[in-house]
Amino acid sequence: MVSPASRSALCRTALILALAGGVPAFAQESADQQGAQVASNQAAGEVVLIPNRVIYPGELIDTAALKPVTLLPGKHRPDAVATQAEELQGKVAKRTLLPGRYIPVAALRDAWLVEQGAAVQVYFIAGDLTISATAVSLQPGAAGDLIKVRNTDSGKIFSGTVMADGTIRVSAS
Template sequence: MTRHAIAALFALLPLTGQAAVLAAARTLQAGTIITASDLRAIDGKSAGLSDPASAIGKQARVTIYEGRPIHANLLQSPRIVRRNQTVQVIFQRGALQVRAQARALSDGGEGDVIRVMNTDSRKVISALVQPDGSLLAGF
């Protein structure tokens, strides 16, 4: 998100003694990636996020109805890996690097630790989701 978009969103914040919180500008279905146009500022009578940067780029975990305050627990990192997806797992120790195919046992976003099953050995391990969709084991 650009600085101009964040500045425009802050310009919408009410100038009252109470801190403004972010609310959904429209109904956001579960799985929606939040953009600046999905947010609006409301008075701070209820709890919720106040910094647009903490919501923009995140994914709605559940449906968030128009006008409802946005809380951190309603958002998650965008899902990069989907359950049952075939993924590449990388195990690295020093100069040794081993790559294997595995099946994801759950969804995961960047930085999440998920369980995967090696398709050859059928062994289940935990792996860290990388930004490119690969998984790092033995971290």
């Protein structure tokens, strides 16, 4: 029979894990215990990166906030989690990333090139014809994103693609 206090603590723990939404990384410190692993003739596990502190939504991922860990033998990393620093370079957290948890690729996005409310240059190019205008972005966007902008002269709202240099390319529709 489970006491009411134990049941309450168990429910509270389950709720916290459900809200956190992360899967704990069954891992060990790669630098500290790798020598002990080799000495015991166990097969080396996979190395993954996990946060060593809380990373909040909208925060740029910094390699100093990550720590490499080696998964325990027999444990395999889930699909679609970040394993290399190159995958995380220049990315921004979409949601809170907790210490000791895997970093799902779906929880990351590219940094915005265009911020909402920023003045941007909009270009329409068709053959030799180039038309440029100034507009205000109505949405943030990374390279390749389709966002809405408002022409500052006419007030018209239209969509365009964010280019790598931060300008917006509009096509005929």
